[in-house]
Amino acid sequence: MPQADKRALIAEGLTVGEDDDALHQRLVAAGISGASARYEIDRLAKDPLAAALRRQAARMAKQRWLFTNQQRLAFEAEGGFALDTLGNADPDHFYRHYYDANRPAKLLGLVDHWPALSNWSLDHFAAVAGDAVVEAQVGRERSPDYEIAKDDHRRPVRFAELIEWLRADTPSNDVYLTAYNSSANAAALAPLWDDMKPITILDQRSERDGFFWLGPKGTLTPWHHDLTNNLLVQIVGRKRVRMAPPWAADRMKNRIHCFSDWNNTPLPAGQGDAETPPVIETVIGPGEAVFLPVGWWHQVEALDLSASMSFTSFRRPNAHVEDYASYGDIE
Numbered sequence: 001m002p003q004a005d006k007r008a009l010i011a012e013g014l015t016v017g018e019d020d021d022a023l024h025q026r027l028v029a030a031g032i033s034g035a036s037a038r039y040e041i042d043r044l045a046k047d048p049l050a051a052a053l054r055r056q057a058a059r060m061a062k063q064r065w066l067f068t069n070q071q072r073l074a075f076e077a078e079g080g081f082a083l084d085t086l087g088n089a090d091p092d093h094f095y096r097h098y099y100d101a102n103r104p105a106k107l108l109g110l111v112d113h114w115p116a117l118s119n120w121s122l123d124h125f126a127a128v129a130g131d132a133v134v135e136a137q138v139g140r141e142r143s144p145d146y147e148i149a150k151d152d153h154r155r156p157v158r159f160a161e162l163i164e165w166l167r168a169d170t171p172s173n174d175v176y177l178t179a180y181n182s183s184a185n186a187a188a189l190a191p192l193w194d195d196m197k198p199i200t201i202l203d204q205r206s207e208r209d210g211f212f213w214l215g216p217k218g219t220l221t222p223w224h225h226d227l228t229n230n231l232l233v234q235i236v237g238r239k240r241v242r243m244a245p246p247w248a249a250d251r252m253k254n255r256i257h258c259f260s261d262w263n264n265t266p267l268p269a270g271q272g273d274a275e276t277p278p279v280i281e282t283v284i285g286p287g288e289a290v291f292l293p294v295g296w297w298h299q300v301e302a303l304d305l306s307a308s309m310s311f312t313s314f315r316r317p318n319a320h321v322e323d324y325a326s327y328g329d330i331e
Contacts, residue, residue: 014057229314
């Protein structure tokens with residue numbers, strides 16, 4: 001049997017805050033003699049890398065304590081760990097109690113004045129933009145990491161052909177026109193913006209802003225967090241939205257960038273446990289919206305043929321990506 005890597009074992013133990021006795025037990029459990037384990041641990045007193053790892057472990061322990069307190073406060077709040085529903089939200093109230101507080105909410109009545117609510121259908125899409133060539137995410141079901149590898153799935157398609165495929169109403173996660181395709185589709189889908197009007201809680205100067213989503217029942221956006229605050233507005237069909245708070249990051253299996261190895265797992269709504277995060281779940285239908293604060297993990301599933309818009313043009317600076325540096329592997 002190959003000899004265990006003593007230095008790697010020690011580094012792992014230091015990273016999780018183990019003291020000398022715990023490190024000794026870790027080494028002996030891996031088959032290293034007691035004398036050899038003691039020698040390696042005695043060397044740590046003069047090792048600056050070991051000292052740095054211990055300081056970092058102490059900082060992480062403090063962070064876990066802070067997150068635990070945030071969880072305690074959320075669970076003990078009036079109404080418990082739940083999603084508020086706001087009807088015709090007053091902008092000042094929304095910003096003070098939700099946007100600024102990094103707190104999600106379901107919102108009703110924001111887009112009751114939109115022609116899109118009555119106009120949008122596959123027939124309408126075909127009539128106003130059917131001849132256009134659009135970019136979509138294609139072949140997603142062949143790749144377990146289709147969201148990470150979005151560029152590999154970009155394909156041009158005639159909008160009319162995509163619409164005919166959607167008419168079959170077959171559940172699928174294989175083809176989805178998403179926000180990631182918005183830049184390529186801005187000109188082709190411009191007529192659809194005529195069916196939208198300003199939203200009171202957004203920057204009124206950005207009425208032609210927004211990102212278009214269109215796909216069949218069964219499309220799944222796997223667990224991830226965004227680098228901006230987002231407003232997801234449902235126009236056609238329904239979507240199920242599951243959310244987990246930033247303070248549950250230790251249970252989100254965040255291995256790379258902003259993605260979670262929970263992937264498409266339908267984590268149950270509730271307070272979670274030592275292994276799974278607390279989750280809030282809601283379903284949004286035509287005319288309803290959900291505010292997804294920056295850093296909140298979420299998974300989105302289309303329960304029907306679905307057309308949605310998402311917006312980032314809030315009345316506050318929303319450029320949180322500027323100091324984000326964790327694009328590579330986290331673990």
